Amino acid sequence: MNLIEQTLATLRYILDSRAIVTGGAINPRHHTDWSHYGPTCPNVLLLPRTTEEVSKMLRICNTHKQPVVPQGGMTGLAGGSVPRAGDIALSLEHMAGIEEIDAAAATMTVLAGTRLETIQQAAAEAGFLFPLDLEARGSCQIGGNIATNAGGNSVIRYGMTRDQVLGLEVVLADGRVLNLMNKMIKNNTGYDLKQCFIGSEGTLGVITRAVLKLQPLPGHVTTAMCALPDYANAVQLLRALQKRIGTPQAYEVMWPAFYQIGVEWSGHAAPLPSDKPLYVLFESTGSGEALEALLADARGTGDVTDAVVAASPLQARQLWKVREATREFSARFSPLSFDLSLPMGEIDAFIQDCQQQLDSRFPGHHTLYFGHIDDSSLHVTIDLNSLPEPSPVDALNDLIYTAVGGRKGSVSAEHGIGALKRNYLHHSVTPEAMDVMRQLKQTFDPNGILNPGKVIA
Structure with missing residues (x-):
């Protein structure tokens, strides 16, 4: 038997058959995310309902050194949850629900597969605000939001997803469960390990539960x-x-x-x-x-x-x-979108510089600029339909990301790195920092089974 057959045989022996989907029974929405990168059908789709099942699944895959791609709502824009040929996909969609709202602590404890809109509505019904807000609120899952450190419209006042998370439960590659659940803002008990997993895009561990910080409902807006x-x-x-x-x-x-x-x-x-x-x-x-x-x-x-x-x-x-x-870009354009972050004082000069280079190298281009400058975030979208065929995607990526690096900006403000931006990360991250990232990956996932090919090479 080959690797996937060996792994699948063990999974079937240990797990309930309802948690394992193969072949044509795998819904195409597990093939790619909103970036349309790929798409690729995973060899196997795993659907755990409990943390214990996630632990068993990862322990088996790690033993066989079988790559696993964690998946949430599949609303990402950087290819971070897209499987490669031969990968197993692990979807948290059946691990959804609100476990507790603690009004005294102003916290909510949720399972990772819970949709963001469900969390927002539950918070409002309890007299609170959960301030993370994205256009994908009805589809995205909180585990994915945390794994990508999502941004959204309210970052200026409340911060990124990282600022909304007090505690996590995470399953490591070898199946060990880290209980980092916590309701306190002040908790100085050594390394804050949960921060390793927020924004790591499922490359260091699989988030299964979270304690979220709630805010008072705002007055008249x-x-x-x-x-x-x-x-x-x-x-x-x-x-x-x-x-x-x-x-x-x-x-x-x-x-x-x-x-x-x-x-x-x-x-x-x-x-x-x-x-x-x-x-x-x-x-x-x-x-x-x-x-x-x-x-x-x-x-x-x-x-x-x-x-x-x-x-x-x-x-x-x-x-x-x-x-x-x-929301209509994908329907009306062939969009090449950039999610960037730059020092606030550099944003206008950056746009002027990019526009001049685009005008010179790609006459007739149609480029849009917009963003939440209060948090240094700028979005740039180029309609590939306005450019000659074949579209010069690599040249456009090089132009934009080189300009970002030249102004000491970030190639990703809020959408993550995934597969699409991995080769451009060096514009924003020093070689020394990249080395430390690789060391962290080796420590948490020595067999390299978790979301391989994403974030770092």
């Missing part, structure tokens, strides 16, 4: 959109909001080409003229009067050239629909 004369004014407006009203719930910046498409696809009239240099959409929990006064002052000094404040939840949704044009 006001949504506004502003037109600005330049990028410096976007930074200035953010600082004014933080000083006079408080850190906003969200702060989204859109360059003109993105705004124009967002308006067109929204199906609503443009909230602001479409010929302005820059647009900002933000949410504030301060008083409406204070916000109106701030915007009046900004218009008086020319820092804001135009503004609209939503007068109802419906109007707020219409404003957000402009920013959420990204």
